[in-house]
Amino acid sequence: MKKLLLAFCLFTTGVHxxxxxxxxxxxxxxxxxxxxxxxxxxxxxxxxxxxRLSGSEGAQKAVEWSKQxxxxxxxxxxxxxxxxxxxxxxxxxxxxxxxxxxQKITVPVAALGGSVATAPKGVExxxxxxxxxxxxxxLGPEKVKGKIVFxxxxxxxxxxxxxxxxxxxxxxxxNGANEAGKLGAVGAIVRSMTTVLxxxxxxxxxxxxxxxxxxxxxxxxxxxxxLLSKSLKENANLTFYFKQNCETLPxxxxxxxxxxxxxxxxxDEIIVVGGHLDSWDLAQGAHDDGSGCVQSIDVxxxxxxxxxKPKRTLRAVMFMNEENGLRxxxxxxxxxxxxxxxxxxxxxxxNGGFTPRGFGIVGTAQQRAKVMPWKPLLAPYGxxxxxxxxxxxxxxxxxxxxxxxxxxxxxxxxxxxxxxxGIDNFEAINKRELELGAASMTALVYLLDxxxx
Amino acid sequence: MKKLLLAFCLFTTGVHxxxxxxxxxxxxxxxxxxxxxxxxxxxxxxxxxxxRLSGSEGAQKAVEWSKQxxxxxxxxxxxxxxxxxxxxxxxxxxxxxxxxxxQKITVPVAALGGSVATAPKGVExxxxxxxxxxxxxxLGPEKVKGKIVFxxxxxxxxxxxxxxxxxxxxxxxxNGANEAGKLGAVGAIVRSMTTVLxxxxxxxxxxxxxxxxxxxxxxxxxxxxxLLSKSLKENANLTFYFKQNCETLPxxxxxxxxxxxxxxxxxDEIIVVGGHLDSWDLAQGAHDDGSGCVQSIDVxxxxxxxxxKPKRTLRAVMFMNEENGLRxxxxxxxxxxxxxxxxxxxxxxxNGGFTPRGFGIVGTAQQRAKVMPWKPLLAPYGxxxxxxxxxxxxxxxxxxxxxxxxxxxxxxxxxxxxxxxGIDNFEAINKRELELGAASMTALVYLLDxxxx
Numbered sequence: 046m047k048k049l050l051l052a053f054c055l056f057t058t059g060v061h062x063x064x065x066x067x068x069x070x071x072x073x074x075x076x077x078x079x080x081x082x083x084x085x086x087x088x089x090x091x092x093x094x095x096x097r098l099s100g101s102e103g104a105q106k107a108v109e110w111s112k113q114x115x116x117x118x119x120x121x122x123x124x125x126x127x128x129x130x131x132x133x134x135x136x137x138x139x140x141x142x143x144x145x146x147x148q149k150i151t152v153p154v155a156a157l158g159g160s161v162a163t164a165p166k167g168v169e170x171x172x173x174x175x176x177x178x179x180x181x182x183x184l185g186p187e188k189v190k191g192k193i194v195f196x197x198x199x200x201x202x203x204x205x206x207x208x209x210x211x212x213x214x215x216x217x218x219x220n221g222a223n224e225a226g227k228l229g230a231v232g233a234i235v236r237s238m239t240t241v242l243x244x245x246x247x248x249x250x251x252x253x254x255x256x257x258x259x260x261x262x263x264x265x266x267x268x269x270x271x272l273l274s275k276s277l278k279e280n281a282n283l284t285f286y287f288k289q290n291c292e293t294l295p296x297x298x299x300x301x302x303x304x305x306x307x308x309x310x311x312x313d314e315i316i317v318v319g320g321h322l323d324s325w326d327l328a329q330g331a332h333d334d335g336s337g338c339v340q341s342i343d344v345x346x347x348x349x350x351x352x353x354k355p356k357r358t359l360r361a362v363m364f365m366n367e368e369n370g371l372r373x374x375x376x377x378x379x380x381x382x383x384x385x386x387x388x389x390x391x392x393x394x395x396n397g398g399f400t401p402r403g404f405g406i407v408g409t410a411q412q413r414a415k416v417m418p419w420k421p422l423l424a425p426y427g428x429x430x431x432x433x434x435x436x437x438x439x440x441x442x443x444x445x446x447x448x449x450x451x452x453x454x455x456x457x458x459x460x461x462x463x464x465x466x467g468i469d470n471f472e473a474i475n476k477r478e479l480e481l482g483a484a485s486m487t488a489l490v491y492l493l494d495x496x497x498x
Numbered sequence: 499m500k501k502l503l504l505a506f507c508l509f510t511t512g513v514h515x516x517x518x519x520x521x522x523x524x525x526x527x528x529x530x531x532x533x534x535x536x537x538x539x540x541x542x543x544x545x546x547x548x549x550r551l552s553g554s555e556g557a558q559k560a561v562e563w564s565k566q567x568x569x570x571x572x573x574x575x576x577x578x579x580x581x582x583x584x585x586x587x588x589x590x591x592x593x594x595x596x597x598x599x600x601q602k603i604t605v606p607v608a609a610l611g612g613s614v615a616t617a618p619k620g621v622e623x624x625x626x627x628x629x630x631x632x633x634x635x636x637l638g639p640e641k642v643k644g645k646i647v648f649x650x651x652x653x654x655x656x657x658x659x660x661x662x663x664x665x666x667x668x669x670x671x672x673n674g675a676n677e678a679g680k681l682g683a684v685g686a687i688v689r690s691m692t693t694v695l696x697x698x699x700x701x702x703x704x705x706x707x708x709x710x711x712x713x714x715x716x717x718x719x720x721x722x723x724x725l726l727s728k729s730l731k732e733n734a735n736l737t738f739y740f741k742q743n744c745e746t747l748p749x750x751x752x753x754x755x756x757x758x759x760x761x762x763x764x765x766d767e768i769i770v771v772g773g774h775l776d777s778w779d780l781a782q783g784a785h786d787d788g789s790g791c792v793q794s795i796d797v798x799x800x801x802x803x804x805x806x807k808p809k810r811t812l813r814a815v816m817f818m819n820e821e822n823g824l825r826x827x828x829x830x831x832x833x834x835x836x837x838x839x840x841x842x843x844x845x846x847x848x849n850g851g852f853t854p855r856g857f858g859i860v861g862t863a864q865q866r867a868k869v870m871p872w873k874p875l876l877a878p879y880g881x882x883x884x885x886x887x888x889x890x891x892x893x894x895x896x897x898x899x900x901x902x903x904x905x906x907x908x909x910x911x912x913x914x915x916x917x918x919x920g921i922d923n924f925e926a927i928n929k930r931e932l933e934l935g936a937a938s939m940t941a942l943v944y945l946l947d948x949x950x951x
Contacts, residue, residue, distance in 0.1 A: 074656065074658070075656045078655045078656045079655055079656060202930070203527065203531045203532060205526045205527070205878070205880065205934075206880060207930075240930065241929070246883070315543070357514055400853070400909050400911050402880070423610045424882075426658060427658065427855070427883075427909075429877075429882035429883075430880075430882075456853050456880075456909065458853050458928060458930045458931050458934065459928055459930075462928070475911060475912055475915070476694070477655070477660075477693065477912075478912070479910050480699045481658075481911065
């Protein structure tokens with residue numbers, strides 16, 4: 046009977062906790078869907094601050110803007126963490142065309158971040174089209190030497206999650222110049238990373254391997270790639286021309302920006318929620334990753350607005366330099382390690398400001414199991430996809446400290462329409478979708494704070 | 499032992515069936531995500547055919563377009579079902595302004611479908627703002643007589659599903675003129691049905707009750723509503739002016755358009771998949787409901803493309819006149835009843851061409867239970883929300899014949915940004931999201947056909 050009574054008490058306590066949690070989570074959604082300033086914050090970050098590639102004036106303005114915002118919101122502590130970041134600049138706008146007989150057809154192009162410039166007069170050569178590194182290697186140096194290698198493997202449209210399709214294609218952008226350079230190519234161009242056929246070139250990071258010739262590399266739009274491929278079938282001897290003026294300057298001083306609410310019971314246990322403050326230079330970085338920044342700040346704002354005093358210490362972290370170096374993410378983890386900080390969990394939003402689907406978890410099976418009882422609390426808000434998955438680039442280095450990582454997972458269908466292009470601007474954001482993301486993250490952080498891991 | 503063996507056989511058969519189904523569903527998604535012409539069909543329907551309000555030339559063109567398309571796709575039978583539809587025309591563009599002292603501030607306005615015109619010189623009167631019918635009734639005729647009633651209850655932004663928020667506000671549009679007319683008002687204007695603050699008035703249907711004075715009624719944009727409300731707080735004596743030139747002509751002859759693939763085993767059991775062919779007149783009707791039309795045709799196309807011979811008869815139905823009469827939906831059910839047709843299931847897509855979330859089911863608990871084992875087959879495609887819910891307006895009348903209704907449920911967050919406005923155009927559609935909707939519907943129809951209900 047005692048056992049039964051105990052079981053009953055545990056059961057009712059459990060029910061009571063669930064019901065209190067569900068009331069709190071409803072309050073979180075109500076607060077954010079009626080009062081959140083996140084959309085207006087994003088308008089400022091994207092339209093007033095603007096593009097903010099690491100090392101740029103925009104990045105510095107973004108550091109100041111987010112510091113001031115978190116101070117104005119009255120967080121307990123707001124501080125900067127210095128990091129040295131790569132400083133790559135695009136220079137004058139790139140030019141590219143296909144020269145096919147007497148025709149010269151312009152192709153939308155963007156240098157890849159990290160690439161060297163072409164010679165001032167540009168580079169022009171015949172083109173070798175391949176779909177994979179293996180195909181390129183099979184051709185061998187004699188077929189590649191002096192040519193421009195054109196990587197044209199599309200993202201697989203049958204992948205339901207577009208990030209999987211991206212993962213299956215992005216090596217062409219990241220390593221294409223290395224593979225082509227090794228075989229004597231004079232340039233590498235890559236089909237933009239998107240499933241859409243349009244005229245927007247998608248830039249993105251690349252890094253030269255040690256010891257390979259530094260050949261210039263750029264992305265062309267998917268329509269441009271289709272045209273080039275078709276033209277090559279008609280005339281294998283056509284040439285491609287591109288000219289770019291980018292440059293890597295000495296590393297620049299920059300900062301992660303951190304806002305904190307001190308925990309009331311276990312202040313030494315830290316929960317991070319963050320996004321990255323830097324963006325590419327072609328647009329305002331609205332989905333990538335202005336959204337994640339304002340959502341993260343909104344998490345802490347919402348705790349304050351609802352008078353929820355966290356047991357643990359909450360930190361909103363604006364990471365610097367996700368796009369072309371990850372120095373902010375690495376620097377943050379170094380700082381945490383050096384100071385013996387205990388980070389129990391980190392949540393990142395860096396998959397766009399779209400309608401929420403769930404969270405990916407990086408942790409042990411036991412840690413994931415601890416999260417599963419929360420699923421019924423989150424399902425009414427469209428958060429059905431909660432399980433093993435990806436965390437986020439910036440929080441990745443925290444894994445070595447035993448931190449459990451959570452990647453906010455919005456719907457992925459539209460992300461690569463905008464990613465790294467000139468149209469990733471404020472207009473691409475839907476206010477409700479942005480807010481629902483912030484609310485989802487706040488609900489998760491509330492549960493993490495309440496129950497620990 | 500025999501029992502065990504039987505259980506084992508049943509188990510393995512079950513597993514085998516699931517695995518065959520999962521392979522087929524994967525093929526359906528692959529086919530649609532790589533080969534579907536639905537996006538190009540929608541481009542034609544929206545940009546070439548254009549707006550298609552019941553009784554208009556556009557509606558007639560849409561009938562011909564969809565008939566020809568389904569014939570070209572080689573369906574076993576394509577036929578028209580005559581229905582008489584209301585024929586309301588907007589006439590010259592509406593004008594509205596707030597006259598506040600010497601200021602005249604223009605407000606974006608659209609007559610509601612079914613409304614009468616104002617007098618040729620328009621109507622101008624003082625304004626009574628209310629949030630509910632009760633509030634209006636409490637004011638009584640003495641306060642309302644000779645005034646324009648302004649319904650300003652917003653859609654509730656805290657509802658996760660925006661259709662719930664719509665359901666909680668739309669009576670103001672549908673019945674506002676009746677309630678105001680009864681109390682002697684000279685006009686009724688309503689805040690547009692959306693959670694967004696912008697300058698797009700949202701039209702939509704209204705119907706005069708028997709015996710009430712026919713007063714003109716229109717929607718104003720949410721920004722206009724906010725301005726009017728604010729201005730009224732400063733000056734309760736300001737006046738509102740609007741002029742509209744709409745007219746209800748005699749009923750016109752129109753059609754449902756039906757395409758059919760004959761069942762190979764149970765041809766007498768029919769499964770319908772449909773959307774509505776008519777749209778409002780302000781835009782191209784891309785989300786409402788060009789999407790549902792092309793997705794439905796794509797379901798049948800996909801069966802053919804994959805060589806799946808349905809056991810039961812499949813029909814893609816383009817319903818006419820959902821927006822302001824439902825004559826097509828009613829007429830289709832009448833036709834089915836008259837011909838003793840057995841419709842086992844009907845699936846409608848009329849909630850926009852957005853990323854799929856699931857299906858609402860209208861049927862008995864037993865019928866819904868039959869669907870539940872399919873959930874694991876559909877979950878990998880983001881279809882998590884499958885259960886009791888809404889079907890669709892056009893298929894609604896089939897319920898009386900015992901048909902189980904399925905409402906395709908895409909993500910609802912952006913729907914009311916476009917619904918019944920001038921911006922519900924082709925550009926508002928994302929190709930992948932549209933295709934995923936078609937694939938979700940095809941997968942469901944495949945299971946319905948395979949297992950029955």
